[in-house]
Amino acid sequence: MDNTSVTVFTMTAYAVMENNKYLQFSIFMLLYILIISFNLLLIAVICCQRALHQPMYVFICNLAANGLYGSTGFLPSTLILLLSETYEISLPWCLIQIYWVHTYAAVEFHILAVMGYDRYVAICYPLHYHSIMSIPKMCKLIALAWLYPFSLFLMYFGFTLRLRFCGRFIHFKLFCVNFELVKNACSTTSYHSVVGLVLIAFLMIPQLLMIIFSYAHIFRVCLKSSKESQVKALKTCIPHLLSVINYSIGGFFEIAQSRFNMSGTSFMVRIIMSLYYTLLTPLINPAIYGMANQAIRTHVLKICRVSNSSKVTINKV
Numbered sequence: 001m002d003n004t005s006v007t008v009f010t011m012t013a014y015a016v017m018e019n020n021k022y023l024q025f026s027i028f029m030l031l032y033i034l035i036i037s038f039n040l041l042l043i044a045v046i047c048c049q050r051a052l053h054q055p056m057y058v059f060i061c062n063l064a065a066n067g068l069y070g071s072t073g074f075l076p077s078t079l080i081l082l083l084s085e086t087y088e089i090s091l092p093w094c095l096i097q098i099y100w101v102h103t104y105a106a107v108e109f110h111i112l113a114v115m116g117y118d119r120y121v122a123i124c125y126p127l128h129y130h131s132i133m134s135i136p137k138m139c140k141l142i143a144l145a146w147l148y149p150f151s152l153f154l155m156y157f158g159f160t161l162r163l164r165f166c167g168r169f170i171h172f173k174l175f176c177v178n179f180e181l182v183k184n185a186c187s188t189t190s191y192h193s194v195v196g197l198v199l200i201a202f203l204m205i206p207q208l209l210m211i212i213f214s215y216a217h218i219f220r221v222c223l224k225s226s227k228e229s230q231v232k233a234l235k236t237c238i239p240h241l242l243s244v245i246n247y248s249i250g251g252f253f254e255i256a257q258s259r260f261n262m263s264g265t266s267f268m269v270r271i272i273m274s275l276y277y278t279l280l281t282p283l284i285n286p287a288i289y290g291m292a293n294q295a296i297r298t299h300v301l302k303i304c305r306v307s308n309s310s311k312v313t314i315n316k317v
Contacts, residue, residue, distance in 0.1 A: 005164040006184065007091040012171050014087035016267060025082045031279060032075040038286035039064040045299045052295060055138045056122070059115045060289050060296075062142055063243070066111060067282030070104030073097055074175045074278045081174070091165070094176040099157055101175060105254070105277060106149030106203045108247055113207035114141045115240050120214035123233050124221050149203060156199045159192055172257070172270045175278070179258040200255070211244060239292040246284050250277025 017024055046052045046061045077097060081087055089097075121132050160178055167184030170176060179196070182189050218237065222230045253273035256262065262270060289296055 005186070006166060006168045008088050009091070009094055009165075009168050009170050009176075009181070009184070011081060011087045011089055011173065012169055013174055013267075013271060014081050014084075017082070021082045025079060028075060028078055028082070031283065032071060032079070035067065035071045035075075035279075035282050038290070039067045039282060041300065041303075042286045042290060042296070045296060045303065049299050052299065055118055055133045056115070057296070058138060058142070059111060059118060060293075062145065063108070063111050063115070063285055063289075066104060066107050067285055070101065070108070070278060071282045073100030073104060078174050089170075089176065094170075094181060095161065097176040098160070098178050098181060099153065101278060102157075102178060103150050103153050105251070106153060107146055108277075108281065109204060109207050109251070110145035110149055112240070112244050112247060113210040114145050116211040116214040116244070117141075119237055119240055120217055122236070123218050152199065152202060156195060159195060163187070163189070172262075172267065173274055174271065175274075177254075177258070177274075204251075215241075235292075235294075239288050242288050242292070243285055246281055246288075247277065250281055253277070 014021075042064045043061050046057045074097070077089070077093070081089065118133060122129050125132060157178075160182060163182065163185045164187070165181070165184045166186040169184070170180045173180055179193075182192055185192075215237075218233060222233050225233070253276050257270065257273060265273075290300055291297060
């Protein structure tokens, strides 16, 4: 067997999109600008307003930071590839992108699980909230939400790093993902698929159980509470539930593509499915929390009014 290994891969999806690449470039550029603007605004508001220096808002801030992290691992390279002539990506950058995008997805779900636990404590134990959700505990939960996925995926990623590649095409994706790259391996990778399922279980089942546990207890407490308390609990939980649903849809799309035969699905549908959690999630989350959370919405509107007042003053001068 030839000892050479493929080090450059062709992203075939870009060739199919070639006729409208300038329009698509403009759309992706606009979406990236919006993602950066919305998430940075959310982070800035939370960081600058002392009234928002509470665990719930710190977790929202981490969600926004992860949105910036994930979209930056995908969109800049997409913009470059859209304008390229060969639609090729090097093996080192493909591997970096795989680690980048997969850890983004894992961290997102861990932060959502921590936020679910935070809502459980706030609603079920309101008088003890600050003692239970102390600053040291909040910091530990944030560290766990980031370090656990990064470390666990790195151990699994070691299997991919040891592979040699004979194929050179990555289909139906605008970015590198592990299961598509592994298809190009020279050797059999059946063990890789099994380990991948175990990894998904470790990265999703404990967090899913945490969310279910939290909302089961929240629901139990709400049934015994007054109408006013129920409405208040509903208002504080709706943004988080919308984020969980939004993420779950994207996660389902991604797992479906990697684990099931999608040959009967059209090209554009598969592309949209693959873009959902990398593109729409970091775009929708800040909109959800910016509009649904009254405290954040109030401070955002205050900043907008100050900005408009400054412009009027400058124009008068």
